[in-house]
Amino acid sequence: MGKTGKDLHIDFVISTGDNFYDDGIISPFDSQFQDSFTNIYTSSSLQKPWYNVLGNHDYRGNVHAQLSPILRDLDCRWICLKSYIVNAEIADIFFVDTTPFVDKYFDEPKDHVYDWRGVLPRNKYLTNLLTEVDVALHESVAKWKIVVGHHTIKSAGHHGITKELEKQLLPILEANEVDLYINGHDHCLEHISSINSGIQFMTSGGGSKAWKGDVNQWDPQEMRFYYDGQGFMSVYISEAELSVVFYDGYGRILHRWGTYYKKEIYSDI
DSSP states (O other): OHHHHHHHTOSOEEEOSOOSTTTOOSSTTOTHHIIIIITTOOOGGGOSOEEEOOOTTGGGSOHHHHHOHHHHHHOTTEEEOSSEEEEOSSEEEEEEOOGGGOTHHHHOOTTOOOOOTTTOSHHHHHHHHHHHHHHHHHHOOOSEEEEEESSOSSOSSSSOOOHHHHHHTHHHHHHTTOSEEEEOSSSSEEEEEOSSSSOEEEEEOTTSSOOOOOOOOOOTTTEEEEEOSOEEEEEEEOSSEEEEEEEETTOOEEEEEEEETTSOEEEEO
């Protein structure tokens, strides 16, 4: 990943959540922050802003610790909020807090304790979040619109479709002509191209705990690529084009896809 970052002269890094296993961090001074972040991503090419979203495992710890400015004092790369927008000039990137959408974390938490501070009352939180996302996407004048969330919307992996997002968030993304939805949660690399809209669904969850071995059937017209293993992806954006490349853990290219602005697809391997 560091070598690929150097070759591509990357501007920043995005994490799709579940930043610390298995139960988040307990405080801003938790040693996991160094053990799982600072001391892992040491390549000079990765000393860039690092934009994070929260995953369900992060909500099992102290959420406020991951949001704390203390972490930025410890490592200036770290940027984490619940939901926010990064303006990259020709692209707007919308980070969405997806964990509170999932019913089972509330209805069937099992032995897990979730940190719902700031989320309850849940219905109000979700209503406000959906409205804010819809308005922000509608008002965006960027050529490219990318949404990042932890949970899948479309996936053939272990967790599969997140029904709550499919019902509540997906119509907003479709109505506002989002180009990419990038997620983690399933521990694989995956590209699904919607036949109902122009949205490309990209799963980049191969940072750890891959090789699940369970892949569900999916419409071959939509499934462009699936890799049940570790790896990462890159996104290149210019005024005229957007391209995505998936790599395995050694930096070898597994899949490439791209499109020109409004919107002729130029490659798919």
